[in-house]
Amino acid sequence: MQNFLVAAVLVGMSLFASQAHASELKIGSWGGNVRSGPSTDYPKIGSLKNGDPVVLLSKKKPANDGFNWFKIVYGNGQVGYQWGGILCGFNNKVNGTYGLCENDNRSTPRNYKCSNLTRFRSKEAEQKTKVTFFVGQTDNSFRIYWLDYNGNKKSYKKLSSGMSWTAETYRSHPWAIYRVSANGSEACHSIVKGKRKSSQWLLR
Structure with a gap:
């Protein structure tokens, strides 16, 4: 449960997703590791800070804890995976993530x-x-x-x-x-x- 205390931001349009795909969402992570595949068995390929923007590309089957893994784009176009327990919906709860964000660090041009x-x-x-x-x-x-x-x-x-x-x-x-x-x-x-x-x- 301590993982849920990591801070996060999601800039979201609502998610209308099948088990395989998430709709377009610009989100912010609560921070933490980005991995090369959808589980902690895969190596770490990057990390995110509180509020870093990402885009959800697809949603993978839930882990044992009930949260989905998401394929994301982050940084300057890197692609990786992050656990839904450290992602949240800003305007609406996103299925497979922890809940609603407490803060909004989005910056649009x-x-x-x-x-x-x-x-x-x-x-x-x-x-x-x-x-x-x-x-x-x-x-x-x-x-x-x-x-x-x-x-x-x-x-x-x-x-x-x-x-x-x-x-x-x-x-x-x-x-x-x-x-x-x-x-x-x-x-x-x-x-x-x-x-x-x-x-x-x-x-x-």
Whole structure:
């Protein structure tokens, strides 16, 4: 039971999951070890601090204690597994995890409507920041564009389900995210700018 005292944060949309898959969720861990497979028999491949953001990719069968193991994306795109007893739902209880979080350490970037796209362009700046883009469970992929000093789109990354990418950027630099359909057509999804603190943006 002492494991439940580790602090945690989940930034969650609700989970509608089968036994095999969890829906897109940006979450925070209570901290602890990340392993190469869904049990403590697998070696440790990383660790998380209180409030570190991750994305749930899939849910594995429950351990003997009744909590599920979850396949997660964390850090700058690393993939591993963490025990549900040290994960929690922020807005709603997530099946297979401990319960509801007590704190919210989430940080999302400043975000804007695509209808304002023509107004955005990068400005000279010195204040660096990071924005991590996560893609949840979806059939679509996403293309990330930097809007340069003239407002022109410069393609940087294409992401599909379960992938993540961190842009090292400046607070005054806008990024346009386009949803890419199966036939290759693109439609603007959102526009974001970083904050003083590193932030994370879930795409679905």
